[in-house]
Amino acid sequence: MTSGTSFDRDKLAKIHDHLHSHLPPEPALRVKALESLLVERGLVATETLDAWVEAYSEDIGPKRGAQVVARAWLDADFKARLMEDAAQAITEFGFEGKATGDLKAVENTDDQHNVVVCTLCSCYPFSLLGLSPAWYKASAYRARVVREPRKVLEEFGVSLGDDVAVRVWDSTAELRYLVVPQRPAGTEGWSQEQLAALVTRNSMIGTDRDLEVK
Amino acid sequence: MDTIHDLGGKQGFGPVDVNEPEAPWHYDWEGRMWAMAQSSRNTSVTIDWWRHVVEQLPPHAYMTIPYFEKWCMTDLALGVDCGTFTMEDALNIVGKNALRAEGASRPEVLNKEQILEKNRTSVKTFEEEVDFAPAFAVGDPVKTLSHSVPTHTRLPAYARGRSGKILAQRGAHPLPDKSAQGQEVPEHLYTVVFTAQELWGKDADPRDTVTLDLWESYLEQL
Known part of the structure; x- marks a missing residue:
């Protein structure tokens, strides 16, 4: 269940450490994992992400x-x-x-x-x-x-x-x-x-x- | 805090790579990350807390992973912190193309024209109206705090304990040290100018100066 952030620095340092040690090192895979999670949760639509990329590439x-x-x-x-x-x-x-x-x-x-x-x-x-x-x-x-x-x-x-x-x-x-x-x-x-x-x-x-x- | 991100004046780096192509991104994943950062962050996360979470990356990772990967790791870590997804979800989804889960809300689908408008209307000033007067005026000599603080801060180590002069008053802006803890405390902000010799010693060029934008509580009267 989504809530607010904890503002707990030590907690975030531990999460960072765990994620960095356990995710594959390729940035493309890490970013894809984040996109898949956000799409699954209904937080972003891939078409909208495409549109942000287009706007900052073309205009x-x-x-x-x-x-x-x-x-x-x-x-x-x-x-x-x-x-x-x-x-x-x-x-x-x-x-x-x-x-x-x-x-x-x-x-x-x-x-x-x-x-x-x-x-x-x-x-x-x-x-x-x-x-x-x-x-x-x-x-x-x-x-x-x-x-x-x-x-x-x-x-x-x-x-x-x-x-x-x-x-x-x-x-x-x-x-x-x-x-x-x-x-x-x-x-x-x-x-x-x-x-x-x-x-x-x-x-x-x-x-x-x-x-x-x- | 004296974390690894505070790079101003650190020595030992080689030349700047000045010959890069002008494209906004050099890899597709960088553009995807940029786009996600514009559209999906938990609203409880303030800009200063977000920056502070970037600063909590293991120092070896901060210095070696690419720029937009730092953004990605920070949004993954905050996603776990906020309960948007679990650590296991984050590790298990690698390599998979996810579809919107059953029961998940339907996100807004925007085209480029709508994004351009959304970008334009997202503009905001951080300046706030306050009913207290600034302590310093343009031209005043000031000295910065000498010691590190235990929280996020925007006074870089290279400018601690240095004497400078108020170049401009910038109105009141939220103090990052507090905003990184979720508290909004506006304080007067100033652009302060320091001579290069004050920052780096007598060998620095006497013609040169560095300006920083500093909050009132970072400064004392000289």
Whole structure:
């Protein structure tokens, strides 16, 4: 019979230990076991799971964030609204949803570069940027980017001028961060669509800086 | 608690694998797990308790199993805890395709358009109205607590006992230490900025800073 959770840490540690020791090690089998249990109990329908996968494969992804950035480059009033209350500003596109209710935008400038991490888990603004890259969730990035951001940025091919300060935003609460990269030179007169095509996913996390004009 | 998940500043890791394809998932099972996490969790499980249960994975498992497998193990463990299924059920169903059991409720079947709408309307702020004022103002110097606490917490070890400055007030948000125990206790939240040298010593770049979002009870007046 389903009840509420126990909030008993020691109990959960024991359950974890037992499950981890007794389930086959293949993640695909473990996930399939969970799906079969939830289907059997009538808690999910496989068609609904398919629809979540489709929505986050086809519609929700970093292209959304790129539209927001391009609009901010073109429209000073929108940019002011985005910097003031990003969670509200993205509702103008209908991009709000999972993990964007406390969204903040931070802007790169000539002398400041911003980069986002979640050292304690892997918090990310899903409804705006889609699924986070595997490196964002990896131990190496979480451990290193707060301590040696310049070295990590170098691995991503980001070169910083001598006058650029790096600010690392560790998402330790429910606030989620969107980095607004700088608009590249030579794009005067470009449309929002053209500009959005230049904005990379990594530039909105901060592991990309100088956007390439294609 | 000083559990294995608190990775900020830990040394010994190699380079970041920067050349991965941009697909949302690299294996089908990752997408299935993501989808289940969006649709089926027991409503008594708060986000902070869920995170704390992830942190209770055996440390060797936390460091070695893939990211979405941690989600899977956490939802299996919470399913057993809540009595949604038993440990035996979880172990016995491996390799089987289950059908909806007789008498089980009929779950909602949604198509992609309905999911997009459900995703959009699921937005929520964690900020709460409170009738008490924040203790700190923008620009105030503050110091973080020096010691670990026996509960879930969101003050990482690398930022304990360090001096910083209030960069922004963020309103009141539920304190994770309490929320992970099922209690909702709103407290003022701040973005606090620390110099890299304060966190990592004199060899750190004097130009660089790190910000963390920290609750009032993590901070003392400097």
